[in-house]
Every structure is written in C-alpha cells, then in structure tokens.
Amino acid sequence: MGSVTAENFGIEKVIVNVLANPNINCLIVCGEESDHFEGQSLISLAENGVSTMAGSRKIIGSDSPLPYLNEIPMTGISRFLREIKVIDLVGNKDTAAIQKAIDSCTAPARSEAHIAIMPEIDENTWKKYEKLVTQNVMSKIKKG
Secondary structure, eight states: OOOOOOTTHHHHHHHHHHHHOTTOOEEEEEEOOOTTOHHHHHHHHHHHOEEOGGGOOEETTOOSSOOBOOSSOHHHHHHHHHHOEEEEEETOOOHHHHHHHHHHOOOOOOSSOOOOOOOOOOTTGGGGGHHHHHHHHHHHHHHO
16 A cells, blocks of 8 residues: 555645555555654554544554544444455565565445545644644653
8 A cells, every 4th residue: 555654644634645545454564663653653553543532533552643533423434444355564565475464455345435534634733633632642652
C-alpha cells in the first residue's frame, strides 16, 4: 500500500483508505520503524483499540508521541478494528516473509466500502495536540 509517516494523521489516512476499498481485508505492517512508532501504534490499535478519556481517542499501548485518532469518526475506527486483520511484521523487510503474509490474507471481500472524510491537514495541525504531547512526555520522564 505505502508508507505511513505520522502516528496520528497517517494512521487515520490508512484507516480511511483501507475502509474505502471493500477488497482489502488485511493490512500487513512491515518495514523499518521510525521515531514516531507508526507500525507499533497500528499494531497497538489492532490489539488494544483506543481510549476515549479526556475527549481524545488515544491508541492504547502506543509508544508514539502523538497516538491520537481524533480526525475520523469513531465508527470508522470501530469498523476497521472489526473488519480488518492486521499482521505484525514491524521491522521485517524480508520479501519472502512479507509474501507469505500476503498469501495468508484469503478472506473474501468485505460487504461494502466505508467512506470517511479526512479534514485538511497542514504543518500546523499537530499543534492542537501540543498540550497532550507535553503531558505524555512529562509522564514518561517521571516513570523513567
């Protein structure tokens, strides 16, 4: 499919694009991880879902600095979690292993596409999360 470059908006775009195509029923998360932990965040989302405390939807168990999925409807996140199988190959770049995972995705097409609209995102959009990021960083410092 492609690469994800942000643990919040990038994952939201993946969710929107996957749900828009009823022929996709499996998502393989592979390749090199970045400092934003996009892959780990996608796996955490699939395994743990989101917490809706304090008015934000935070990916439970994500190690990323901005694990918030607030720009798409919760119905889209719920449907993604219910209908899409996520395969964890984070860090793996072995083409044979990735092909084996692709071959294991044999479920039939989903019943219908789900259309969700993404808002415009620019270089300043992340700033609305600045307070949350500061709180997350401070809590990690206190734990460490």
